[in-house]
Amino acid sequence: MEKVVFQKSNMLTDAPLHFCPGCSHGIANRLIAECMEELNIDKKNIVGIAPVGCAVFNYNYFDVDMIEAAHGRAPAVATGLKRVLGNDKFVFVYQGDGDLASIGAAEIIHAAARCENISVVFINNGIYGMTGGQMAPTSLLGQKSTTSQKGRDIGRNGYPVKMSEMLAQLDGATYIERVSTHDAANVRKAKQAIKTAFKCQLENKGFSMIEVLSACPTNWGLTPVKAMEHIKNDVIPYYPLGVFADRRNEK
Amino acid sequence: MAKVTFNEAICKACGLCVEACPKKLLVIDKSRVNAKGYNVATIPEDKQSECVGCASCAVMCPDCVITVTR
Ligand SMILES: Cc1ncc(C[n+]2csc(CCOP(=O)(O)OP(=O)(O)O)c2C)c(N)n1
Ligand code: SF4
Numbered sequence A: 001m002e003k004v005v006f007q008k009s010n011m012l013t014d015a016p017l018h019f020c021p022g023c024s025h026g027i028a029n030r031l032i033a034e035c036m037e038e039l040n041i042d043k044k045n046i047v048g049i050a051p052v053g054c055a056v057f058n059y060n061y062f063d064v065d066m067i068e069a070a071h072g073r074a075p076a077v078a079t080g081l082k083r084v085l086g087n088d089k090f091v092f093v094y095q096g097d098g099d100l101a102s103i104g105a106a107e108i109i110h111a112a113a114r115c116e117n118i119s120v121v122f123i124n125n126g127i128y129g130m131t132g133g134q135m136a137p138t139s140l141l142g143q144k145s146t147t148s149q150k151g152r153d154i155g156r157n158g159y160p161v162k163m164s165e166m167l168a169q170l171d172g173a174t175y176i177e178r179v180s181t182h183d184a185a186n187v188r189k190a191k192q193a194i195k196t197a198f199k200c201q202l203e204n205k206g207f208s209m210i211e212v213l214s215a216c217p218t219n220w221g222l223t224p225v226k227a228m229e230h231i232k233n234d235v236i237p238y239y240p241l242g243v244f245a246d247r248r249n250e251k
Numbered sequence B: 001m002a003k004v005t006f007n008e009a010i011c012k013a014c015g016l017c018v019e020a021c022p023k024k025l026l027v028i029d030k031s032r033v034n035a036k037g038y039n040v041a042t043i044p045e046d047k048q049s050e051c052v053g054c055a056s057c058a059v060m061c062p063d064c065v066i067t068v069t070r
């Protein structure tokens, strides 16, 4: 009999995605859906928090309850929800790097420090996608953007922020890992990482964040295939993959 | 035999699936466009039987265009 090796997750709606061709947001959305499905989390018990940024329409794509937070405030909204609704509800947070590392830097730091029992998926594409390609705190040194036209310069713009390494210093951060979407093997690893983070919440072990190195072909000015090569050759050397915090045994 | 099917209406011709296939079976069909104006990814008929069903194409597709059965 014919066996299904791969099909679209039932945690996703049929709405076509608005993302540009080759955008990693689509991959990340799908991985989150697959993880929730495979962990058998009841749809009725899931609440997702969408960010401001290109992922703002996430609420149309996940077939679960979603809330759209003000820019950068998704971890704060998730904190309130989880505390009010209790551990019977599963709360995931989806944020871009402008949302999480810039305007929302305070919210994510304190959610991690308080060890809130939430799971954060952090899409690091090194740029503000939605607003047309401005420099982000995570943009690489030398990276050209509409607000760093000659390339990001240390004297003028300072250094890129490594959120995973930074948050891993906090005792409240239970699990932090950085993964990538540049090829199929890495996408499969990314899925395992997201699943680990989700299990952390299901076992009431507190705060987890998975940083997903992602492509924004449109604002990088690269084809989708070249954008993935750029992650492999230029982004990963600055943002190494791996587990930065694992305090699951202490919680 | 492994079989790959494409929901062509939502393909964006990004080419990530083409790149991901270890057997290099997929192509972007430049002779066809979907309602959104994109060319569509496909496996030419004479290549279908070479598919090993690894699903690497589907794993890379950002738009859930691809279903793989075996
Ligand atoms: C309070 C507020 N300030 C600024 C903006 C403008 N704005 C919209 S999206 C965005 C940045 C998005 O970048 P990122 O979080 O990296 O997500 P991406 O679009 O790259 O996925 C900004 C600054 C806003 N919507 N609200
Ligand atoms: S602008 Fe960039 S991040 Fe936004 S949808 Fe397009 S490729 Fe994705």
Ligand code: SF4
Binding pocket: A022, B006, B010, B011, B012, B013, B014, B015, B016, B017, B018, B040, B041, B060, B061, B062, B063, B064, B065, B066
């Ligand atoms: S990866 Fe998906 S959207 Fe991109 S060309 Fe292949 S089938 Fe089309």
